[in-house]
């Protein structure tokens with residue numbers, strides 16, 4: 001076999017929890033180490049070590065990502081009450097993804113991996129639809145109240161000089177009711193827009209964006225204006241050159257067009273729209289285990305991961321010594337995404353080509369009918385064979401070897 005592919009800059013490697021931690025090691029041992037002289041800066045984001053370091057390791061891994069520009073992350077446990085006891089935690093540590101996202105100021109792009117034999121519920125979606133969710137503000141950082149009949153409710157803004165501006169929300173003269181205040185920041189919306197436009201140039205896909213600006217003439221309209229201004233001033237020429245488009249429409253029109261489309265574009269969504277639509281799109285394409293996810297910062301830092309969690313139920317089976325049939329595709333594609341990006345930034349075409357081959361070998365394995373249980377339940381391929389977690393990776397390697 002040829003020499004191993006050498007790397008220049010390290011990849012930031014964020015290890016994680018439970019079944020995905022087991023898969024993480026298998027992917028490296030079976031599919032990466034034999035071919036790549038892997039240079040990585042390793043951070044253990046497994047819950048035990050997060051607890052031991054008072055979650056400092058998560059912050060350090062995010063800072064290393066800013067430094068090196070590319071990270072690959074394993075799924076991690078976000079602690080809840082049950083995990084407090086299970087892991088004897090000092091504190092209910094915050095979601096690592098939230099911590100990392102706050103440091104990188106990024107946007108998450110989720111893209112389904114399409115294979116023959118697994119038809120989306122919308123059969124015309126022959127190409128992936130990538131959802132970009134603005135993960136800041138709106139209803140997720142709201143203030144709300146229940147109010148009694150007879151209350152008059154206003155929005156009050158006090159500026160830096162102490163001057164008040166008021167506007168009436170509603171006068172509850174005839175009924176009890178509810179009110180809500182929410183906000184967003186121009187800077188956050190601008191970061192979101194830049195992340196979307198950069199990712200579009202990266203992947204040579206159009207960007208669709210939609211709000212309800214006809215009804216929300218100040219709030220939603222501001223999103224539309226910021227996107228339009230940044231596009232005109234910073235991206236229009238680059239988009240023309242790349243032969244891609246930015247398309248704005250109303251959210252209800254967007255939903256109708258998405259359903260009729262063939263996919264193949266990035267759908268930028270406000271926070272709530274992205275929350276709801278990402279679940280719809282993921283379900284329609286078949287499986288969360290076939291969905292990649294990448295966090296892109298406005299200044300071009302990339303963190304790749306799988307969209308699913310740590311697959312806890314499979315992990316407990318694994319601990320009992322039983323074989324599991326856990327799907328490693330999304331985690332594997334996080335690795336290929338990160339290796340390809342590292343190759344692109346460091347001008348290493350052989351590393352980029354390796355990432356392409358590993359993805360092709362993975363898809364070929366499934367299309368040959370060799371797959372994990374979750375996919376076997378969805379696939380229409382005849383003579384399919386359900387294999388365990390490790391055998392699936394070995395089967396991918398059998399095909400990869402032939403391509404190297």
Ligand code: NAP
Nearest residue numbers: 075076077078289307308309310311312313326327328374
């Ligand atoms: P999950 O790990 O995504 O698993 C939910 C169920 O989906 C599994 O039990 C399994 O169904 C199926 N599934 C998910 N991924 C699969 C795969 N790769 N192969 C086969 N089946 C798969 O979600 P969860 O059980 O709600 O969460 C478990 C832990 O993950 C939690 O502690 C949560 O905090 C964490 N989490 C982390 C991230 C992240 O780091 N990005 C995201 C979400 C959740 P069956 O059991 O029916 O086979």
Ligand code: MG
Nearest residue numbers: 275276278279
């Ligand atoms: Mg949701």
